[in-house]
Amino acid sequence: MKTKITSEWIDEKLKSGFLRGDLRLILTSDDDEAELLYSAARKVRDEAFGRKAFIRAVVEYANSCRCSCLYCGMRLNNPDGFRFSIGHDELLAIARQAFDNGIRTFFLQAAESESCGAEWLRSVIADVKDLGMGVLLCVGVHQESDLDLWREAGAYKFILKHETADRELFEKMKPGFTLEGRIEWLKTLRRHGYHIGSGPLLGLPGQTIDSLVDDLLLLRELEVDMSSVSVFLPAKGTPLENEPTGDPELGLRFIAAMRLFLRNTLIPATSTFERLLENGQYRCFQAGANVITVNMTPQKVRDDYTIYSDRFYVGLDHARKTISKAGLVETTEGELLAL
Numbered sequence: 001m002k003t004k005i006t007s008e009w010i011d012e013k014l015k016s017g018f019l020r021g022d023l024r025l026i027l028t029s030d031d032d033e034a035e036l037l038y039s040a041a042r043k044v045r046d047e048a049f050g051r052k053a054f055i056r057a058v059v060e061y062a063n064s065c066r067c068s069c070l071y072c073g074m075r076l077n078n079p080d081g082f083r084f085s086i087g088h089d090e091l092l093a094i095a096r097q098a099f100d101n102g103i104r105t106f107f108l109q110a111a112e113s114e115s116c117g118a119e120w121l122r123s124v125i126a127d128v129k130d131l132g133m134g135v136l137l138c139v140g141v142h143q144e145s146d147l148d149l150w151r152e153a154g155a156y157k158f159i160l161k162h163e164t165a166d167r168e169l170f171e172k173m174k175p176g177f178t179l180e181g182r183i184e185w186l187k188t189l190r191r192h193g194y195h196i197g198s199g200p201l202l203g204l205p206g207q208t209i210d211s212l213v214d215d216l217l218l219l220r221e222l223e224v225d226m227s228s229v230s231v232f233l234p235a236k237g238t239p240l241e242n243e244p245t246g247d248p249e250l251g252l253r254f255i256a257a258m259r260l261f262l263r264n265t266l267i268p269a270t271s272t273f274e275r276l277l278e279n280g281q282y283r284c285f286q287a288g289a290n291v292i293t294v295n296m297t298p299q300k301v302r303d304d305y306t307i308y309s310d311r312f313y314v315g316l317d318h319a320r321k322t323i324s325k326a327g328l329v330e331t332t333e334g335e336l337l338a339l
């Protein structure tokens, strides 16, 4: 008979540790059990970080990509995609605007390409840092020597989603790449002094509950500083364009599992939840999240950053209202981590 999740069960597991079967139970919990898990996840978050959350600003500055991930509209093999890149001065002006609005973490994101150049990115990082902001990168796999260049310029954190811990599925979804290579790159980032962030894309066709459990175990093995889950939404013009979306309710259970299992990791409330659920990002906070990302990619190009189609763009007002609705106080990343 299936074990029933109760408050006592959660308390006991928080003391003794969650095993593989326990994580599976969390991911397959019914709605009443899920409410208990969300409540426990909030308690764990509040004990680790206080009742606080921070806002970071992302700019997606280039969308040319040398990879052909099956789920992504910017894949090399999508000839219809319009390719753009944003220049240094425009990026700096956006960073200044974010700073003036009280945001202290600037998130530079791009598809995986050498088109902008390592030295160019170094100068952007250095100038954003000079404004008084922390710089976070999500730019894929590059030369190892670039890592030192960017780290010395002031980038302190690097996000590389592992997408799925299922080897076969990974290789099918990211042709030409291996899960081992991805994990090795995350370890390399750590060796070069970066805080690291990773996580899965939940709802990929063929993904199983057991592989999501493997995702949780991998995040712990990597000792990530930030763990994130996005829910799969099909992108037009890709081999997966007619596949169903992932299940955001399962995504919320995954957030609670990350919080209970990993405890003191930063967890963003990603925009895919808002796109799929009413008050989706508020519900992420209620399941244990403590970060939200405002999209500051210029309007003229942001619809061309097609990680999925018909994206929900998080604005500053929405982010602040969501934090407040969740009963949290806005802070900065620096203050949150100094707790």
Ligand code: SF4
Pocket: 065, 066, 067, 068, 069, 072, 073, 074, 075, 076, 110, 111, 112, 140
């Ligand atoms: S997911 Fe990233 S690496 Fe893969 S095709 Fe899209 S932009 Fe390129």
